[in-house]
Amino acid sequence: MGLLMKLIHNENVKTFSRIGTWIMVAFLFGTVLMHAIFGYDSYKQSPNWKAELVKQNQEDLKALQDPKVPEEEKANKSERLMINQYRVEKDIAPTGVQFFALDYKMGGESLTVIFILIVAAMSVSSEFSMGTIKLLMIRPVNRMKILLAKYLSVIVTAIFFVLLSIGLYLLMGGIAFGFEGFTTPYLTILKGKVVEVNFISHLFQNVGLSCVQMVMLVTFAFMISTVFRNSSLAIGLSLLGYFMGSIISFQIYAAGYEWMKYSLFINTDLSIYLDDRVSMIEGLTLGTSLTVLVIHFLVFMIASFVTFQKRDIAI
Amino acid sequence: MEKPLIQIKNLKKKIKGKWIIKGISFDLYPGEVFGFLGPNGAGKTTTIRMMVGLTSITEGEVLIEGYSIAKNYEKAIAKVGGIVENPDMYKFLTGYKNLELYARMSPGVSKKRIDEVVKIVELEHAIHQKVSTYSLGMRQRLGLAQALLHQPSVLILDEPTNGLDPAGIHDLRNYLRRLAKEEQMAILVSSHLLSEMEMMCDRIGIIQNGELIRVETVRDLIEKDEQAKQVLFEVEPIHVAQQVIEQHFPQKRVERVEKGVIISLSRSEIPAVSALLVSNQVQLFGIQRKSKSLEEKFLEITHQ
Ligand SMILES: Nc1ncnc2c1ncn2[C@@H]1O[C@H](COP(=O)(O)OP(=O)(O)O)[C@@H](O)[C@H]1O
């Protein structure tokens, strides 16, 4: 093992030896279980699905012709109608596990992000609060390398939590609604047409895109905790960003502050660019969004590494 | 003279516009235990933090085996094992897991070496328990174990006797003396308590208000001590002793106490007085030189 790998291993040992980490795992397990139990009825598909969909399709058609229904709702309904008509036509039964696992975003994801932000925020500041930073630093290892190992270990932990979370959704979804849904094609709309895609790869594409935001938040929390050595501040600010960041940014933008479109939280959701779609905000493209993300990432990293390298450790 | 393992040259530290360390210089040689003594707040920990690169050096330099801690950090620190302030380790891990973490950070530390240091500090019985269950004394031992892992040539221990009971201090003294002699290490031990240092160290540097006000061998510190001291002779019969002494040393005042007599004598006068007593058939049970201990001497020096 190279030195950096050993250092990352050390950090992983610390994270996964903490009782708190395993409490988080237990929480995650409990949340997914609750989601499956209390959502059971709404995800469960009836054997009569065809007759039910035919009926729903007629209602949707009617709604689409009704001038009183708002346009936005119509757009949703028309997509649903297309997919459901395709289902009936091609005899592709809807499966509960697919809907359940994709709803990871509404249940397990926030919990996963909260846990990861806690881990990121504790990584450096807890070494200071425990006093262990001194014995950690008096080793023949460059400070930069120690901090890089800490950052990479947080990323490894994040991947672990995301995979665990998705794994729990697939496992419990499979148990509750049947594993055959894993191989049933997932129906989505691409360029105005219904297409069949592989469900698992669709799921991971979704999760992967939401990880962009998570990595940015983790890097932000890591920076705050390194610069201010205060894990509460890091957790608080990054959670605020997670829950409120895009809403607040959009409101400031809408209030006429044009430059807000280059702010972090307006650019973290890259899924808006999927399937050749464009951003609601004028002038934003995948290219500009990626540039904004890279610049923020670099600023966070440089701030962390410069302060860590220079800091006097006097505790 | 041998080459020093550590050279401290006119070391200074300024914190928030105030000079905390005002120019300290000393060298440490292989095979010696150096006591770094001073009252609380004198600047021991601040000096040590600079020596191990935890904080920046405002002025001056620290060389370890010739490598500058500021300019060649990794090379310099590789030779050093240390404890700064408290031996803080990961409490949620066992002692052994803690040592494994540190072992991975230095090249060439084997499992065998971990077992070896555990044995040296006599923690075999508790090494697989969580550090949260350790007493402060056990944590000091674990701290010493991590400092020794990579077989450094220099040990820097900040107040390692804190939290040790007398038996623990005795053991520590033995390890340190042995390491200095057998491994030819240079060992710096800081303390604000002199009593323990007296038997642990070869040389003592006294620091006060950020200045090293005196560096001396322990022997010199004690032997220079030629001023007259109160000496208690436990004797019987007491009145005979008093008579004999007053006869031969008419200028001395002899004080009678319950156990014997007390006279003010310099160190070199003691043999003459005891010979006198014995030759006059006075039974001599003991002599206590109310010698100023190093402790008192230290107080005298630092409170001048
Ligand atoms: N980070 C700091 N900021 C301000 N003053 C400090 C700082 N660190 C140490 N000092 C001051 O420096 C002096 C020396 O402290 P220290 O080296 O801890 O003493 P010792 O270890 O000898 O007890 C003390 O007066 C302390 O108040």
Ligand SMILES: [Mg+2]
């Ligand atoms: Mg101190």
